[in-house]
Structure formats: C-alpha cells, structure tokens
Amino acid sequence: MPPEIAIIEPNTLTCMGLQQLLEEIIPVAVIRAFPSFAAFMDDTPDMYAHYFISSQIYFEHTVFFLERRPKTIVLAGGDNQPQLSGIPTLNIYQDETHLAKNILQLRQYGHQHRHPGTAPAHLAVEDGHELSSREIEVLVLITKGLINKEIADKLNISLTTVISHRKNITEKLGIKSVSGLTIYAVMHGYVEADRI
Numbered sequence: 001m002p003p004e005i006a007i008i009e010p011n012t013l014t015c016m017g018l019q020q021l022l023e024e025i026i027p028v029a030v031i032r033a034f035p036s037f038a039a040f041m042d043d044t045p046d047m048y049a050h051y052f053i054s055s056q057i058y059f060e061h062t063v064f065f066l067e068r069r070p071k072t073i074v075l076a077g078g079d080n081q082p083q084l085s086g087i088p089t090l091n092i093y094q095d096e097t098h099l100a101k102n103i104l105q106l107r108q109y110g111h112q113h114r115h116p117g118t119a120p121a122h123l124a125v126e127d128g129h130e131l132s133s134r135e136i137e138v139l140v141l142i143t144k145g146l147i148n149k150e151i152a153d154k155l156n157i158s159l160t161t162v163i164s165h166r167k168n169i170t171e172k173l174g175i176k177s178v179s180g181l182t183i184y185a186v187m188h189g190y191v192e193a194d195r196i
Helices: 012-025 037-042 055-060 062-066 096-110 133-143 148-155 159-173 178-187
Strands: 004-008 030-034 050-054 072-076 089-091
Touching (some): 004 012, 004 037, 012 050, 012 096, 012 178, 030 037, 055 062, 055 072, 133 148, 133 159, 133 178
Parallel strands (some): 004 050, 050 072, 072 089
C-alpha cells in the first residue's frame, strides 16, 4: 500500500506547491491536502504516515500532534521559525531546490528508526527503465547546476547529444524539473544531498 501524507495548511498556494514537490520526491505516495484541522479530522487522521501542518494549526491543536510526534512536520515561514522540542520544522519560504533538499533531510531523519534492511517505499519500486552510465553522468552534472553547453564541454560530447540524453532521462523517469531530477539523483545515491 502506498504511504499517505497529509498537508494541513489554510494557504492554498502553499498547499499546492508543497503537494507538487512531495509528489516529485515520493511519486508512490498519496498526498492529501486539507484547508483546516476540522477537514483533516473528518478524514481518518491516523492513517497518514506524515503530517505537514501550518504552525498556527499545530499550536491550536498541540495535544493531538504531540501524541503523533514522529509523524509531525511543522510548516514555518521566514525568520520566525518556532523552536519546537523534538518536532521538525520546514521553512516554506525558500527556493524549490533548498526546500526539496530539506524535505529529503527530514525524510532521512524520519527513516532513522526504520528496521535496517527495510528499503523506503519509493526505492522498493523498480524503475521502468534503467539509466545508462552516460545518462547518469549527465544527470549528476544537471544536479550541479551546469547548463547543456557546460555539460557538453565537460563530457567532450556535442550539445545535441546532451539534449538527447536529457530528453531520454526525462522520458525514462517522468521527471521534467531540475529539482525533481536532483531529488531522484539523491534518492538513488548518484549524488549526496549535502553536495548539491
């Protein structure tokens, strides 16, 4: 059964952006968004693997979320990050790449207590198509922020070949954004999250 993740956030744009990013990071997961705590409670709240909740909703319903501490991630903005004991926070006011990197770090934190030898759900699913070694090289250079011309120069291949490799990568993986490709590369061990 795919993991289910709840986003409880009254800001529609924040909800939509986070939902899209989570779908790229964990394509096998089911992401559901709720505009209020009441709407979330009308569902089956304990079925979710994780809760991404606005700090306001967290503080209004702390008792509920403290009992579910390992599942809870509080969404906070800017410099006004609440310091919560044992509850991870996610700064939603940052660019997509940093936000994805922080979600990956939270995910690694959340899986520290997993039984050794149990693969995360997204790694247990086999890819429909394997990337070639050259495509992996191109993918790694994409994650480092290189543009097509720089990749061509670095690998001593033509610009057309780089474009062809990028097209093949996006078709095989079904991922078009650079941040999505970066997440894929980190999750599959091609690059380390702290090297991005």
